[in-house]
Amino acid sequence: xxxxxxxxxxxxxxxxxxxxxxxxxxxxxxxxxxxxxxxxxxxxxxxxxxxxxxxxxxxxxxxxxxxxxxxxxxxxxxxxxxxxxxxxxxxxxxxxx
Amino acid sequence: xxxxxxxxxxxxxxxxxxxxxxxxxxxxxxxxxxxxxxxxxxxxxxxxxxxxxxxxxxxxxxxxxxxxxxxxxxxxxxxxxxxxxxxxxxxxxxxxxxxxxxxxxxxxxxxxxxxxxxxxxxxxxxxxxxxxxxxxxxxxxxxxxxxxxxxxxxxxxxxxxxxxxxxxxxxxxxxxxxxxxxxxxxxxxxxxxxxxxxxxxxxxxxxxxxxxxxxxxxxxxxxxxxxxxxxxxxxxxxxxxxxxxxxxxxxxxxxxxxxxxxxxxxxxxxxxxxxxxxxxxxxxxxxxxxxxxxxxxxxxxxxxxxxxxxxxxxxxxxxxxxxxxxxxxxxxxxxxxxxxxxxxxxxxxxxxxxxxxxxxxxxxxxxxxxxxxxxxxxxxxxxxxxxxxxxxxxxxxxxxxxxxxxxxxxxxxxxxxxxxxxxxxxxxxxxxxxxxxxxxxxxxxxxxxxxxxxxx
Numbered sequence: 001x002x003x004x005x006x007x008x009x010x011x012x013x014x015x016x017x018x019x020x021x022x023x024x025x026x027x028x029x030x031x032x033x034x035x036x037x038x039x040x041x042x043x044x045x046x047x048x049x050x051x052x053x054x055x056x057x058x059x060x061x062x063x064x065x066x067x068x069x070x071x072x073x074x075x076x077x078x079x080x081x082x083x084x085x086x087x088x089x090x091x092x093x094x095x096x097x
Numbered sequence: 098x099x100x101x102x103x104x105x106x107x108x109x110x111x112x113x114x115x116x117x118x119x120x121x122x123x124x125x126x127x128x129x130x131x132x133x134x135x136x137x138x139x140x141x142x143x144x145x146x147x148x149x150x151x152x153x154x155x156x157x158x159x160x161x162x163x164x165x166x167x168x169x170x171x172x173x174x175x176x177x178x179x180x181x182x183x184x185x186x187x188x189x190x191x192x193x194x195x196x197x198x199x200x201x202x203x204x205x206x207x208x209x210x211x212x213x214x215x216x217x218x219x220x221x222x223x224x225x226x227x228x229x230x231x232x233x234x235x236x237x238x239x240x241x242x243x244x245x246x247x248x249x250x251x252x253x254x255x256x257x258x259x260x261x262x263x264x265x266x267x268x269x270x271x272x273x274x275x276x277x278x279x280x281x282x283x284x285x286x287x288x289x290x291x292x293x294x295x296x297x298x299x300x301x302x303x304x305x306x307x308x309x310x311x312x313x314x315x316x317x318x319x320x321x322x323x324x325x326x327x328x329x330x331x332x333x334x335x336x337x338x339x340x341x342x343x344x345x346x347x348x349x350x351x352x353x354x355x356x357x358x359x360x361x362x363x364x365x366x367x368x369x370x371x372x373x374x375x376x377x378x379x380x381x382x383x384x385x386x387x388x389x390x391x392x393x394x395x396x397x398x399x400x401x402x403x404x405x406x407x408x409x410x411x412x413x414x415x416x417x418x419x420x421x422x423x424x425x426x427x428x429x430x431x432x433x434x435x436x437x438x439x440x441x442x443x444x445x446x447x448x449x450x451x452x453x454x455x456x457x458x459x460x461x462x463x464x465x466x467x468x469x470x471x472x473x474x475x476x477x478x479x480x481x482x483x484x485x486x487x488x489x490x491x492x493x494x495x496x497x498x499x500x501x502x503x504x505x506x507x508x509x510x511x512x513x514x515x516x517x518x519x520x521x522x523x524x525x526x527x528x529x530x531x532x533x534x535x536x537x538x539x540x541x542x543x544x545x546x547x548x549x550x551x552x553x
Contacts (some may be wrong), residue, residue, distance in 0.1 A: 003190070007322055007330070014318075014331045017114055018338035025121040026430075027459060029229075029414055030343060030440035035183050036120045037339050038310050040113050041391075043332040044193045045160075046106075046144040047324050049198040052159070053150025057363045059276075060200050061152060065159050067196025069341050072163035074190035079134050080171030086120070086127045086417070088448040 311340025404477020
């Protein structure tokens with residue numbers, strides 16, 4: 001378990017990291033990057049799995065099931081869409097050479 | 098076992114950050130998503146080993162169903178529809194964060210009051226991101242044509258938000274929150290997300306989707322704290338801050354503040370007032386004359402817009418450009434920061450057609466070159482070339498940076514019909530003396546131009 005100030009430090013450092021990673025990005029990559037970051041928060045899947053794994057009552061299980069399903073959609077859909085977009089950058093670069 | 102899980106989450110967090118970093122350069126972008134994807138697979142698989150879990154069969158089924166549907170839709174969707182797909186997948190993430198909050202609140206087994214507060218906060222943000230993204234999806238997909246604006250709307254939205262917050266505080270204070278309160282809390286939060294997004298016009302949707310993307314990241318981070326899951330905290334926070342920055346960059350590209358986007362109801366009917374009827378008339382040109390004009394020009398600048406993308410005309414246009422270049426014409430593409438539906442969207446679409454980077458120019462790079470250009474060919478773009486943004490302070494788009502297509506010696510506008518653009522604003526460019534209208538769908542027109550140039 002991550003307690004109090006440790007959590008706050010992680011939060012602060014991760015926030016700066018996110019800002020720095022994006023700060024100098026060319027406009028052409030804004031959409032792919034938004035899609036990529038959309039994929040990254042698909043990590044919510046692991047949380048949804050843990051929540052569902054500890055669900056006891058029927059209601060908790062149903063909500064957990066929906067949560068895992070949505071999270072899997074986020075992760076897989078985010079990946080497929082981002083990959084398709086970035087694939088184009090690769091092919092057009094190839095023709096250029 | 099616990100160390101192995103923590104180590105895997107650590108590796109996943111590193112892979113996510115490195116992946117995002119690689120995605121921020123065109124050369125390494127393709128590898129970036131693979132790195133991040135690897136991190137996701139590692140984290141997901143290792144989570145099956147989390148101690149004390151049950152419901153494995155149903156869990157696997159949920160992953161297969163949710164992931165399978167997303168895989169299928171993600172592969173099938175056309176490139177032009179990408180923005181709404183990002184919206185829907187993002188909404189799913191927000192919904193998942195809200196579901197975690199709901200399960201944890203129902204269990205009521207919190208280690209410290211802080212976690213209870215964070216669970217509620219994450220639930221609120223996740224729910225808003227979920228329902229808001231679904232409305233954004235419906236709007237971009239054309240399922241919901243009209244923006245809903247009524248008097249006192251801001252007040253009602255505020256009241257609903259306050260009510261959701263009030264129930265949130267009740268949940269934070271209770272030892273074991275009552276089921277009814279939890280239900281009302283989530284219902285109000287979801288309702289607020291819907292109502293907040295309804296009045297926002299289609300042209301502003303990219304900014305809103307980006308905002309919801311950042312919000313989902315934040316919700317995921319909060320639920321990560323609740324579950325003591327470092328991978329979720331780091332990935333969620335990184336997306337939260339990166340998404341906030343992206344949202345600001347997008348709003349800036351349209352010269353509008355975020356508050357303006359969220360609360361003004363732009364492009365929904367408010368635009369009608371203060372609108373002066375444009376005088377003059379549109380002058381038509383046929384494909385033969387247009388082809389001759391461009392074939393004997395020195396410089397042609399093409400301004401593509403969403404209309405071109407919808408018509409799937411980018412491949413034909415590129416073929417046409419290659420024909421012009423064979424005749425010694427210099428051709429450049431001018432991309433407005435918000436061409437297409439999102440910043441960078443048009444670049445993706447042109448890349449799909451095989452147009453090399455070095456022919457594509459940003460607004461700042463090319464705006465001074467229009468004066469020297471013989472022809473500006475505007476295909477399916479509208480608001481981004483509307484000179485009203487420079488001249489008429491009454492106009493809702495006044496102050497937005499535009500491409501100076503009107504300064505070219507000749508302007509040819511390819512357009513399906515005489516209607517107004519996405520934002521419903523009359524385009525003064527179409528009435529200028531040096532402008533000629535070439536009616537037809539982007540692809541048909543491009544086809545005709547190709548035939549004509551070949552015959553010269």
